[in-house]
Amino acid sequence: MKKGSATVAQLSEFDEIIDVRSPAEFADDHIPGAVNMPVLDDAQRARVGTIYKQVSPFEARRIGGALVAENLARHLHAHFQDKPKHWRPLVYCWRGGQRSGAFVTWLRMVGWDACQLEGGYKNFRRMVIDALAQQPATLDFRIIGGATGSAKTRILEALAAAGAQVLDLEGLASHKGSVLGALPGVAQPTQKKFETALHAVLSRFSPDRPVYVEAESRKIGRVHLPTELMEAMRGSPCFAIDASREARIEFLLRDYAYLGDDVADLQRKLGCLNRIISNETLARWQDYAAVHDLPALFTELVDQHYDPLYKRSQNSNYVRFGDAIHVSTDDLSPSGIIAIADAILAKTPVRADAR
CATH class of the missing domain: 3.40.50 (Rossmann fold)
Structure with missing residues (x-):
């Protein structure tokens, strides 16, 4: 496991769990107790996705990167100013990709021991499905x-x-x-x-x-x-x-x-x-x-x-x-x-x- 990452089995080890997916994704389901701090809102995510498909991946990343930076700055000002140095958050997106990676990078640059959830929500969802297939029989x-x-x-x-x-x-x-x-x-x-x-x-x-x-x-x-x-x-x-x-x-x-x-x-x-x-x-x-x-x-x-x-x-x-x-x-x-x-x-x- 690479430094700065964590598995689903380690959820209880963190002070806060941050879901950086869009509000619509968060509303559909999320890890219990997680707070939603989207790096792209629903409209922004749809816009970047359209550009990715219709124009080019590079153009989508260029525009998306600017939007992510704006949203990250807003979250840092609004939510994290009172967090002590020893505060340890876990961050996740859909599958542990660029959205949560960008968020973790900035938090770690500040000095917090932030970690990215390996496989993101997708791994958590797989764990839930597997557990529900086994728990009732016990x-x-x-x-x-x-x-x-x-x-x-x-x-x-x-x-x-x-x-x-x-x-x-x-x-x-x-x-x-x-x-x-x-x-x-x-x-x-x-x-x-x-x-x-x-x-x-x-x-x-x-x-x-x-x-x-x-x-x-x-x-x-x-x-x-x-x-x-x-x-x-x-x-x-x-x-x-x-x-x-x-x-x-x-x-x-x-x-x-x-x-x-x-x-x-x-x-x-x-x-x-x-x-x-x-x-x-x-x-x-x-x-x-x-x-x-x-x-x-x-x-x-x-x-x-x-x-x-x-x-x-x-x-x-x-x-x-x-x-x-x-x-x-x-x-x-x-x-x-x-x-x-x-x-x-x-x-x-x-x-x-x-x-």
Whole structure:
């Protein structure tokens, strides 16, 4: 390894990680904790790339070099004036090339022990993909299943509060998983960013303790779960939350109350069901949305859509669901959810059955 460079395995050794790619590249995904200090912004990067292809590589480097120098000077003035001599940053770009190389050169000329990440973000991304293919098989998953409205995410939160290891996939995906699951004002992460966050969480788990996770389908909104994780979950021991219909509808009305704030958006989401329900039913549900009659809407959604779908899918998706440990309740209030979490912990064997 050449002087002034570092590998992905050394990320924790640095005081700061600096991503010098464009803002769009950074938004797509980045190393957790990195700060974005682009040497070329999105428009500049596009301009230099066009010149490279249409004019010549030399002309692109001549113009790009001037832009990089201007941006480097701005970053040095704005961000680095208070950094002590012993401050040690790690800098990366797409593949450890000229952008991060230029940044590191200037930082080292000042006197800081700056290093360039070998292979850049591309190497980091490869590490994430490789790890996600291996990590799930090392963990002892316990699946929390139950019909829609069983407060599974809230149960995971209660388990986490009790000290259990919890994988909140819907939290990482910023989506509740159903046709109505988009969160108001919250964009879902890109697939790459979701996988980076997932890898970071899985890396913190101990293989000697259970990891509780909600039964999910392969896709949560627009992101999908890695195949290896899905396979590990589908072969894992299960808990089934048997909550009463009335308790589930009451919980849904609390948990999805915000849907009544934007009638047009709710009607658009319901419209996504047009291929699997009749036009008459869809029209009625959209009428409920128009007059803010969420109790009638959720009651029919549970009875005519969610429950039939759950009955069709759960046993086929999770091979050990037939042997699930059942937890029954008619109380999905905050205290009732804590009681469910306590029951799950009490009924969890010390070690998982052999897969």
